[in-house]
Amino acid sequence: MTVVPDPRNCPGLAAEALRRDHAIVVRLAGELDLATVPRLRxxxxxxxxxxxxLLVVDLSAVEFLAAAAIGELVSARQGGRGATPIRLVATRAAIRRPLEITGVTREIPVYPTVGQALAE
Structure with a gap:
């Protein structure tokens, strides 16, 4: 199932959601900045x-992660009021580091692979 209808309508971001047993994996690619935050939301x-x-947000193909996008990830966790746990996948230091610096990793666990995020 595709969540973002057509990536050409939102240059810089592509997203798709895949069901994996009990979980949904949202795979994001491109840039997560102020212009693409509405599509992320x-x-x-x-x-x-x-x-x-479980919701797994795969950021492995994300090239840029702005503060506005980090805020959306935190809002999604808070909006679920704990009903749906959220896990992030981040392989690149350029993506992991802002998550660590802002303290997001204390609230939302980050894994190196989708498989590990699903297995925990």
């Missing part, structure tokens, strides 16, 4: 609306 809201047991 839409993708996360659509995935959470399905009430999965």
């Amino acid at each position: 839409q993708a996360l809201a659509a995935a959470l609306a399905e009430r999965p047991a």
Whole structure:
């Protein structure tokens, strides 16, 4: 299932959601900045609306992560009020580091692979 209808409508960001047993994995690619945050919000809201047991947000193909996008990730966690745990996948230091510096990793666990995020 594709969450973002057509990546050409939002240059810089592509997103898709895949169901994996009890979880939904939202894979993001490109840049997560002020211009693409509305699509990120839409993708996360659509995935959470399905009430999965777990939401994994795969940031492995993300090239840039702005503060506005980090805020959306935190909002998605808080918006779920704990009903749906969220886990992040970040392989690149340029993505992991802002998550660590802002303290997000204390609230949302970060894994090196989707497989590990699903297995925990």
